[in-house]
Amino acid sequence: MSLYAIGDLHLHFGSVLKATHQRTDPLWKHHEQKFRLQCMRLLQPQDTLVLCGDHSWGRNLSEAEPDLEYIATLPGRKILLRGNHDMFWDSSKTQMLNERYQGRLFFLQNSFLPYGEYAITGTKGFTFEGPFYLDQHRRIIGWDQDAEAHAQKIIRREAERLRISLDAAQKAGYTKKIMFLHYPPTCILEHESIFTRLAEAYSVEKVFYAHCHGAARFHDSIEGTLHGIEYQLISGDYLKWQPWKIF
Numbered sequence: 001m002s003l004y005a006i007g008d009l010h011l012h013f014g015s016v017l018k019a020t021h022q023r024t025d026p027l028w029k030h031h032e033q034k035f036r037l038q039c040m041r042l043l044q045p046q047d048t049l050v051l052c053g054d055h056s057w058g059r060n061l062s063e064a065e066p067d068l069e070y071i072a073t074l075p076g077r078k079i080l081l082r083g084n085h086d087m088f089w090d091s092s093k094t095q096m097l098n099e100r101y102q103g104r105l106f107f108l109q110n111s112f113l114p115y116g117e118y119a120i121t122g123t124k125g126f127t128f129e130g131p132f133y134l135d136q137h138r139r140i141i142g143w144d145q146d147a148e149a150h151a152q153k154i155i156r157r158e159a160e161r162l163r164i165s166l167d168a169a170q171k172a173g174y175t176k177k178i179m180f181l182h183y184p185p186t187c188i189l190e191h192e193s194i195f196t197r198l199a200e201a202y203s204v205e206k207v208f209y210a211h212c213h214g215a216a217r218f219h220d221s222i223e224g225t226l227h228g229i230e231y232q233l234i235s236g237d238y239l240k241w242q243p244w245k246i247f
């Protein structure tokens with residue numbers, strides 16, 4: 001029994017591809033085939049794969065369905081988190097999605113799922129991504145205050161969802177926890193955040209996040225160990241479509 005994770009598949013079996021880099025970057029060429037081959041090679045039916053959001057370019061569930069079907073036919077148990085591009089899944093639709101894909105896909109929000117003695121917890125998360133103002137040396141000298149205030153609202157809401165997930169695991173008696181986010185836990189201005197503080201408060205062992213793709217963004221957030229917790233980026237292009245083996 002093994003646990004794997006990856007994020008940002010950005011599938012488009014049922015929708016129009018709008019991201020030009022996905023058409024032009026060789027890393028993204030037939031990435032859905034590369035990823036499926038890696039999964040067939042690595043995953044056994046008893047394994048678990050956590051997919052950390054941005055599953056589909058579909059603008060609604062009917063456009064996203066072929067992408068969810070593709071994920072459902074991969075080996076192992078599949079647990080999905082919301083990403084910012086997952087238009088098929090607004091927060092009120094989690095129960096409907098879980099009923100519709102019962103036994104095939106698990107949509108994680110305000111809850112947790114067991115993996116052996118561990119609880120798999122998480123939420124979409126959020127982080128401030130600018131606009132930033134730069135000087136001639138490309139150093140950050142300021143940022144849009146309104147955008148930052150708006151980001152803080154979303155961060156508070158997502159931190160509450162994370163707290164609910166962690167509490168649910170705690171109440172069920174899980175002392176060992178792994179945390180998954182779509183967004184990185186910190187923005188480029190921060191060394192810690194409400195998400196890292198929650199990870200510490202609930203004795204989380206490892207934190208995995210996605211969303212940062214394209215080489216320029218691979219080092220936007222925490223990598224390695226902070227206050228005893230391991231942090232790891234697992235976006236698909238960063239991993240070159242090979243799911244990251246956690247255990």
Ligand SMILES: [Fe+2]
Binds near residue numbers: 083211
């Ligand atoms: Fe993404």
Ligand SMILES: [Fe+2]
Binds near residue numbers: 083
């Ligand atoms: Fe994203």
